[in-house]
Each structure stands twice: as C-alpha cells, then as structure tokens.
Amino acid sequence: HHAKEHDLIFIRYNEGMKKRTQSRVELENDMRKALERDEFFLEFQPQFSLASGKMVGMEALVRWNHPKRGLLPPNEFIPLAEDSGLIVPLGEWVLKTACQHNRDWQLQGYEPVTVSVNLSMRQFRQYNLADKVDAILKEVGLAAKYLELEVTESMTFDIDTALNQLQSLKRLGVHISIDDFGTGYSSLNYLKNLPIDRLKIDRSFVKEVMLDGNDAAIVSTITTMAHHLKLKVTAEGVESEEQLEFLKGQNCHEGQGYLFSKPVPARVLESEFLNRLAG
Numbered sequence: 151h152h153a154k155e156h157d158l159i160f161i162r163y164n165e166g167m168k169k170r171t172q173s174r175v176e177l178e179n180d181m182r183k184a185l186e187r188d189e190f191f192l193e194f195q196p197q198f199s200l201a202s203g204k205m206v207g208m209e210a211l212v213r214w215n216h217p218k219r220g221l222l223p224p225n226e227f228i229p230l231a232e233d234s235g236l237i238v239p240l241g242e243w244v245l246k247t248a249c250q251h252n253r254d255w256q257l258q259g260y261e262p263v264t265v266s267v268n269l270s271m272r273q274f275r276q277y278n279l280a281d282k283v284d285a286i287l288k289e290v291g292l293a294a295k296y297l298e299l300e301v302t303e304s305m306t307f308d309i310d311t312a313l314n315q316l317q318s319l320k321r322l323g324v325h326i327s328i329d330d331f332g333t334g335y336s337s338l339n340y341l342k343n344l345p346i347d348r349l350k351i352d353r354s355f356v357k358e359v360m361l362d363g364n365d366a367a368i369v370s371t372i373t374t375m376a377h378h379l380k381l382k383v384t385a386e387g388v389e390s391e392e393q394l395e396f397l398k399g400q401n402c403h404e405g406q407g408y409l410f411s412k413p414v415p416a417r418v419l420e421s422e423f424l425n426r427l428a429g
C-alpha cells in the first residue's frame with residue numbers, strides 16, 4: 151500500500167502547487183533577511199470614542215516593503231511567519247517599535263493614548279512572554295497602561311494556559327482585548343474567567359449591520375453583554391455614518407474603521423490625529 155500512497159501524492163502534487171511551494175519557500179527566506187534589512191514598517195489606525203469623537207488609541211499594523219514584490223499586507227506573510235516561527239522575532243520587533251513610537255509621541259507633548267498590538271498564537275504560547283513585554287516596556291520607557299495586547303478567541307482555547315498567560319500580562323499593567331470577537335471558538339466561560347478588558351467586534355458583523363437583522367442582533371448582543379461584564383467594546387470596520395449611528399445607539403464605546411481613517415504611517419497619525427496637550 152506504500153506504492154499507492156506515493157502515487158496519490160505524485161498525482162496531487164502538480165505544477166501549480168510546485169510554484170506555490172516555491173514562492174512560499176522564497177518568501178520565507180526573504181523574510182529571514184527582511185528584519186535585518188529594515189523592510190518591515192508599521193502603520194497605525196486611530197480609534198475613537200463614539201461618545202466624544204475623540205481619538206483614544208491606535209492599532210499598530212505591520213507591513214512589509216518587499217524589494218521585488220512591493221508592499222505586502224500582513225495576510226500575505228503573517229501566516230507564513232507563524233508557520234516558520236519567524237513570527238516570534240517579527241512580533242517582538244512590532245511590539246518594541248509600536249511602544250517606541252507611542253513613547254516618542256508622549257515625549258513630544260501629544261496627549262497620551264493607548265497603542266494596541268496584535269499577538270500571534272506562537273507568541274502567546276511563549277512561557278516568558280510577560281517577561282519579554284516587561285523588558286520592552288522598561289527599555290522603551292513606556293508605562294504599561296498605554297499598551298494593549300490583542301489576542302483572538304482561538305488563543306484562549308486552552309483556558310488554563312490562557313489564564314496563566316493573561317494573568318502574568320495583566321500583572322504588568324497592560325490591557326488585553328479579544329480581537330475579531332465572535333468569529334472564533336466562542337465560549338462564555340472564558341469571558342467569565344479570563345482577565346480581559348475589551349471585546350473588538352469583528353468587522354464581518356459590522357459590515358452588514360444595516361442590511362442584515364442577524365448582524366444587527368449580534369452586534370447589539372455583544373455590546374450589551376460587554377456592558378454587563380464591565381468590558382469595553384470596540385467596533386471594527388466602521389465604514390459608514392449609518393453604522394456609526396447604529397453603534398452609538400448601542401452605546402458601543404469605541405470605533406475603528408475607514409469612516410474615521412485607514413491605517414496611516416506614523417507621521418500622518420502624528421500630524422492629523424494625535425492631539426497636543428493643552429498648555
């Protein structure tokens with residue numbers, strides 16, 4: 151039966167797959183060098199209080215300026231980085247760079263805001279993640295309360311491990327949010343037990359909130375639940391005034407989306423969105 155298995159593999163492994171595998175391997179090799187060559191950079195997407203309209207934070211989003219392929223969005227390399235393990239050094243670079251920017255802005259006299267950083271599964275599984283975050287905050291000189299770490303529901307699947315990890319992070323004083331909320335394994339049990347501060351409603355629910363009664367019901371229910379659990383709630387992917395009005399009506403705390411701004415380079419965030427401290 152060994153021969154048969156071989157045949158099957160041989161037939162299925164066609165030219166298209168070969169190309170894809172080659173480009174995958176190439177990209178992976180390129181990524182190893184990209185960190186040293188400074189090809190990664192961050193954009194920041196501002197987040198706003200829906201009640202006051204004030205900018206209250208921003209999410210750091212990584213981009214790769216690939217020498218041959220041009221600008222690559224995270225969906226084209228984060229999964230690869232996750233598979234190869236490169237996500238660990240890349241994730242640390244993102245964390246450090248995001249904290250540095252936030253610290254610099256505070257030193258320049260802008261009103262302090264929170265920077266949110268996405269964590270990957272591999273990073274979240276590191277036993278010494280909290281120590282690393284602590285070291286970065288100290289090195290950069292940013293107070294922990296100005297850093298928020300975004301995890302996804304799937305990372306909390308093993309609830310005991312997640313509880314330990316999140317407690318260690320919370321002890322530092324950073325905030326924790328659940329990203330893309332509603333799209334992963336939804337267990338109400340972890341909402342009850344894990345030390346989280348915020349739910350970010352996935353943009354797939356916000357997208358059709360005015361067209362699809364089910365999406366409206368889901369957004370409304372998540373928001374109400376967040377209020378009862380004393381969690382903050384942010385809507386992702388707010389693109390229209392109608393969506394914004396709906397979300398305000400639900401007393402959703404914060405919003406992020408193209409209606410306010412796309413992710414922008416650091417200097418644009420600085421010139422267009424950060425507020426100068428009075429006096």
Ligand code: C2E
Nearest residue numbers: 211212223224225244268269270387388389406407408413
């Ligand atoms: P995410 O964390 O859910 O980030 C929000 C994504 O939604 C961003 O895409 C942002 O550009 C996009 N977005 C924001 N507002 C709108 C809107 O109104 N409409 C639409 N259509 N899209 C909107 P981006 O930058 O391409 O990032 C995609 C994902 O890649 C992120 O989703 C996150 O999961 C991952 N990612 C980005 N940066 C990092 C990173 O530094 N580390 C890790 N581990 N993952 C990252």
Ligand code: MG
Nearest residue numbers: 209268300329
């Ligand atoms: Mg995110």
Ligand code: MG
Nearest residue numbers: 329330350386
């Ligand atoms: Mg998200």
Ligand code: MG
Nearest residue numbers: 268302329330
């Ligand atoms: Mg995501």
